[in-house]
Amino acid sequence: xxxxxxxATQAPGYRCQVFAAEDLFVTSGANLGDAVGDAEQSxxxxxxxxxxxxxxxxxxxxxxxxxxxxGGRVQAVADGxxxxxxxxxxxxxxxxxxxxxxxxxxxLLVLRHGAVTYALPLSPMAPKTDYTLLRASDDPGxxxxxxxxxxxxxxxxxxALADGRQVRIETxxxxxxxxxxxxxxxxxxxxxxxxxxAVGSFAPVVITAGTLGNSGxxxxxxxxxMFLYQRHHTRVVRTAxxxxxxxxxxxxxxxxxxxxxxxxxxxxxxxxxxxxxAEGIPAESLMVNEATLQRLPEDLAAEVKARFPGLSQxxxxxxxxxxxxxxGIGAAxxxxxxxxx
Numbered sequence: 001x002x003x004x005x006x007x008a009t010q011a012p013g014y015r016c017q018v019f020a021a022e023d024l025f026v027t028s029g030a031n032l033g034d035a036v037g038d039a040e041q042s043x044x045x046x047x048x049x050x051x052x053x054x055x056x057x058x059x060x061x062x063x064x065x066x067x068x069x070x071g072g073r074v075q076a077v078a079d080g081x082x083x084x085x086x087x088x089x090x091x092x093x094x095x096x097x098x099x100x101x102x103x104x105x106x107x108l109l110v111l112r113h114g115a116v117t118y119a120l121p122l123s124p125m126a127p128k129t130d131y132t133l134l135r136a137s138d139d140p141g142x143x144x145x146x147x148x149x150x151x152x153x154x155x156x157x158x159x160a161l162a163d164g165r166q167v168r169i170e171t172x173x174x175x176x177x178x179x180x181x182x183x184x185x186x187x188x189x190x191x192x193x194x195x196x197x198a199v200g201s202f203a204p205v206v207i208t209a210g211t212l213g214n215s216g217x218x219x220x221x222x223x224x225x226m227f228l229y230q231r232h233h234t235r236v237v238r239t240a241x242x243x244x245x246x247x248x249x250x251x252x253x254x255x256x257x258x259x260x261x262x263x264x265x266x267x268x269x270x271x272x273x274x275x276x277x278a279e280g281i282p283a284e285s286l287m288v289n290e291a292t293l294q295r296l297p298e299d300l301a302a303e304v305k306a307r308f309p310g311l312s313q314x315x316x317x318x319x320x321x322x323x324x325x326x327x328g329i330g331a332a333x334x335x336x337x338x339x340x341x
Contacts, residue, residue, distance in 0.1 A: 016059050018083070021055035021080045021110075021117035027130070036110060036119050039138035040092040043272040050127045059111075059118070061090070068216050077113070082114050093117070094138050095200070098131040104248070106131060107200065152194070152265035152279055152286075154204055154219035159268075159279035162186075169266045169278075178268070181227070181275040190269040190285075190307055195262055203259040206244035211254040211335050214279040219258070221248040221265060227282035243284065249288060254335055269304065 021035040029046030062078035077088040081219040107122040162185030164175040177185040273287040
């Protein structure tokens with residue numbers, strides 16, 4: 001069992017999966033047949049698809065001691081990368097926002113290593129699926145690849161313990177027994193922490209107090225999933241139990257993105273993928289598998305992998321509900337009351 005939590009106030013490295021630019025190309029629009037590229041070459045309205053035989057490549061990013069005035073655009077390749085050699089420069093060229101058929105948005109970073117261009121989706125992309133370009137920017141801002149983070153609660157989140165007490169998440173220690181929905185009291189096996197800039201895809205989602213029955217504002221990462229139970233039968237989803245990414249709940253009234261400054265994120269791991277209680281409502285713990293490790297800073301991923309060999313945790317039962325499904329259910333069935341004025 002871990003004796004200490006792992007903390008990273010600045011992520012020392014990052015591993016991600018990228019695709020060759022030619023694997024993501026325009027199937028309809030002004031740039032028909034062209035590969036994804038720089039912002040000035042991109043036309044809103046163009047429809048992109050990821051090739052059926054697209055093969056992801058591992059890109060390892062080294063810690064950055066300074067960016068030489070590039071605003072975080074230039075990174076360095078680290079050991080273990082399928083691309084280039086350690087120390088090679090990787091430049092962040094553009095940020096594209098695409099819309100999937102479901103209405104979900106996908107942020108995509110365009111990178112360049114030497115003369116070769118790569119695409120880094122910040123959300124999963126399915127092959128042979130239409131993604132419509134909404135906008136493209138050649139100024140991604142101060143985003144660093146090492147700032148990507150996985151499923152986390154913000155510092156200050158109140159977590160329910162096995163004895164009924166509510167404690168701030170940052171006061172938890174490995175071995176503390178937390179109340180879970182399905183398996184009763186369970187010990188925390190690992191705690192990870194990271195402080196990140198709250199910009200773009202890294203800005204937290206704020207679920208205001210009372211919206212889902214939560215006792216206080218619940219602040220989580222955009223990909224963190226809430227557990228929702230629908231008592232009434234619906235044909236929109238297969239089960240009454242739903243897992244919903246926080247970003248899909250955003251309505252800019254009761255649930256919104258909070259951009260600006262920094263956010264302290266905390267992740268919890270148990271022996272299983274659990275549903276725990278945060279601000280009094282059910283939400284998931286960090287699930288240990290290869291996909292989640294790809295989104296963790298390198299040092300955190302290495303420790304998780306060492307402590308949880310096999311990466312065999314299975315996802316908690318429930319239907320993954322995206323924006324389209326939630327629109328079909330309707331806000332009235334999801335939200336308990338309007339946000340207070």
